[in-house]
Amino acid sequence: MATIEVGILGATGAVGQQFIALMANHPWFKVTWLGASERSAGKAYRDASAWRLPTPLPDDVASLQVNAAAPGSAPQLMFSGLDSSVAGEIEAAFAQAGHVVVSNSRNHRMEPDVPLLIPEVNADHLALLKAQCATRGWKGAIVTNPNCVVVVVAMALAPLRQFGLRSAMITSLQAISGAGYPGVASWDILGNVIPFIGGGEEEKIETETNKILGALRANTVANHPVTVSAAVTRVPVHNGHTASMSVALEQRPDAGALIDAWRSFRGKPQDMDLPSAPPSPIVYLNEPNRPQPALDVNRDGGMTVSIGRLRRCPILDYKFVALGHNTIRGAAGAAILNAELMHREGLLGGGA
Numbered sequence: 001m002a003t004i005e006v007g008i009l010g011a012t013g014a015v016g017q018q019f020i021a022l023m024a025n026h027p028w029f030k031v032t033w034l035g036a037s038e039r040s041a042g043k044a045y046r047d048a049s050a051w052r053l054p055t056p057l058p059d060d061v062a063s064l065q066v067n068a069a070a071p072g073s074a075p076q077l078m079f080s081g082l083d084s085s086v087a088g089e090i091e092a093a094f095a096q097a098g099h100v101v102v103s104n105s106r107n108h109r110m111e112p113d114v115p116l117l118i119p120e121v122n123a124d125h126l127a128l129l130k131a132q133c134a135t136r137g138w139k140g141a142i143v144t145n146p147n148c149v150v151v152v153v154a155m156a157l158a159p160l161r162q163f164g165l166r167s168a169m170i171t172s173l174q175a176i177s178g179a180g181y182p183g184v185a186s187w188d189i190l191g192n193v194i195p196f197i198g199g200g201e202e203e204k205i206e207t208e209t210n211k212i213l214g215a216l217r218a219n220t221v222a223n224h225p226v227t228v229s230a231a232v233t234r235v236p237v238h239n240g241h242t243a244s245m246s247v248a249l250e251q252r253p254d255a256g257a258l259i260d261a262w263r264s265f266r267g268k269p270q271d272m273d274l275p276s277a278p279p280s281p282i283v284y285l286n287e288p289n290r291p292q293p294a295l296d297v298n299r300d301g302g303m304t305v306s307i308g309r310l311r312r313c314p315i316l317d318y319k320f321v322a323l324g325h326n327t328i329r330g331a332a333g334a335a336i337l338n339a340e341l342m343h344r345e346g347l348l349g350g351g352a
């Protein structure tokens, strides 16, 4: 099939770099355009970015010139890893100019006509794009993926909806790469735990989860009624957000039923055999000391959520631990999977 040219907004950042690495050998998408701030514009990518990934920067991308983040010469399909202080306006300008923007940033996620997508969980929410096109009159469109820890939480909870999911208490232990580069100062994070992450991290877990798990009704999403309470921490881990979770369920399933629900969980990416789809989006590990970021974060290219330590909770019903790769399943890999699904569903032409 013909290659689809793609651009990356925020290409020099932690998420932007992950986009480049993940698309280095992509069967459909080829990176041909890079955008970042005025600080980087006009420079060759190799000079504008501090490449932090263990895989080499691809030569063809290294020599691309970085553009200012404005529509004009960019391809139709744009991925965005823009800083949230500027993502709102820039992404809207691209969508208005006819681009399909597949974004990681928080700015548009909770708008009622914007899909907040995890393709295994709520692929049908792409139907919101009709309303988006009608209300905004854009020639293009915006589709978002969740916050990096919300992906882990929502994927762990999605298979539990069948048991009458009522509430969830979550404590996260989030990697430093979640703060971008250079992120948290080494002085602050080494040998430490910081019980706060700015930008409304806890509120995102307590609201985005309900939209993602919600049901599509008449071109809007009816939020799932689960009550979520979150406490977030930053820990000295390179990659991988861990969530220690307790859940209350209306039914009384035994532990085996929960494990079966996780292990058998599949969605459209697996049915359609999308290039970035992991064979099993959720893996349950029996070992009593798993999942661990150092051992489990890169499972299936970083696209699988690992769960373990399921046991009874004396306050709610069950407790367990979930882990996912924050810049892959929680960011660039998530957005690429969204775009793969949209391509297969014929939605990359925008709203026009």
Ligand SMILES: NC(=O)c1ccc[n+]([C@@H]2O[C@H](COP(=O)([O-])OP(=O)(O)OC[C@H]3O[C@@H](n4cnc5c(N)ncnc54)[C@H](OP(=O)(O)O)[C@@H]3O)[C@@H](O)[C@H]2O)c1
Residues within 6 Å of the ligand: 009, 010, 011, 012, 013, 014, 015, 016, 035, 036, 037, 038, 039, 040, 041, 069, 080, 081, 082, 083, 084, 086, 087, 104, 105, 106, 146, 147, 148, 177, 178, 179, 180, 181, 326, 327, 330, 331
């Ligand atoms: N890191 C994660 O795990 C993660 C996960 C999910 C979602 N996200 C979200 O993804 C986005 C990017 O995160 P990150 O960790 O990659 O951040 P980052 O490393 O700080 O990168 C930010 C990017 O935005 C660009 N930028 C900053 N100001 C700009 C401006 N005025 N105009 C145009 N571009 C500008 C930067 O370009 P310059 O280099 O030129 O300054 C850089 O490319 C954020 O919205 C974040 O919340 C991050």
